[in-house]
Amino acid sequence: MRTLYHFPLCPFSRKVRVVLAEKKLDFDLIVENFWERRRAFSALNPAMQVPVLVEPDNKVLPDSYAICEYLETIYSENRLIGYSEVESANIRRLVSWFDNKFFHEVNKYLIHEKILRYYTRVGAPNSEAIRVAKANIIPHMEYITFLTEENMWLAGERITLADIAAAAQISVADYLGEVPWDSYPAVKDWYALLKSRPSFRKILNDKIPGFAPPKHYAVLDF
């Protein structure tokens, strides 16, 4: 059986889960609390990061970029990284934007301050870091608004890895109550499309101990 080592509020793990589901691939999930630096996990991935995918033939694939490209090559039905080189380049540019910029400007702060500090008991969240994340999410909401002005999805007329990467990041910030939905109705409309997909509904049902998401979080009509 295919197995994904993940952490429920890791945006990169979420991205891979949605990709696997969109490609109709079955998989088991194992929660890895990566900060515990479990020895058996370090044998799988010395980088000690989730996600790690173990394929049915026991191939071990760490890193969400490597995993998504691998899945797109091997399971080429329901393509998510485009049909032409130009479409692929545009999708990858957007994936990179959300994986890198959104993560480092918004979710890295939120995950570190709100989640890792709680689990590793190193004290209360740094309110300055949270304030930075709250300010940094604004241009990303504006960028998604801009991208959805022309098309229903971020990179054109169908769902791609760009939408999945963006929604994976947004969903983590939303779990932590930090998405300013009311000011960005176009982002809300786009995210509602994601929320209604079976591939996405499963991750919205995940809970982590100690943190309840806001009431609207898993609701389709939010």
Next chain:
Amino acid sequence: MRTLYHFPLCPFSRKVRVVLAEKKLDFDLIVENFWERRRAFSALNPAMQVPVLVEPDNKVLPDSYAICEYLETIYSENRLIGYSEVESANIRRLVSWFDNKFFHEVNKYLIHEKILRYYTRVGAPNSEAIRVAKANIIPHMEYITFLTEENMWLAGERITLADIAAAAQISVADYLGEVPWDSYPAVKDWYALLKSRPSFRKILNDKIPGFAPPKHYAVLDF
């Protein structure tokens, strides 16, 4: 003609330059001081980031991940992202490691504190941030040592995008005098292989105003 908008000390621009040269593709270079937020550049890439590649047919390709994957698909001679799915996944995992972890743990601090503060005149480098970068580079030097124990190159017996991504990051830290070469002879041996390639020699000749690299920087026998 193909044109690359770049900044000489941007590691992602350096990665793309080496890839273009390894694939024997000619290109013109335009230096983009991205922090000036030039309007004509924002039309090319609203994200205001380098590198941006403009292909001879005027296709505009921002983002080094998208550019490298595009070049590998279109110009498939001298492959740099592997010949099998498993090899490709391993190469991409390492590219992601250096593009993301090395950059955010080491070069982001060095570039911000040493270069951007100088050009934007916002004061002296923050010595605490430089200290963090100096500490953070150590595990990366150890990781490259580990990877080169089995093979001459990071992902096997030939040069790949993993080596190019890693060397691009290392070369920027080296320009700024922050690579502790003496403690890591295996990394030095590996980097000497890169330095001796024609594709890499050109970037080592670049200078930016206001900053001279250390004497050993462009020397093959360092």
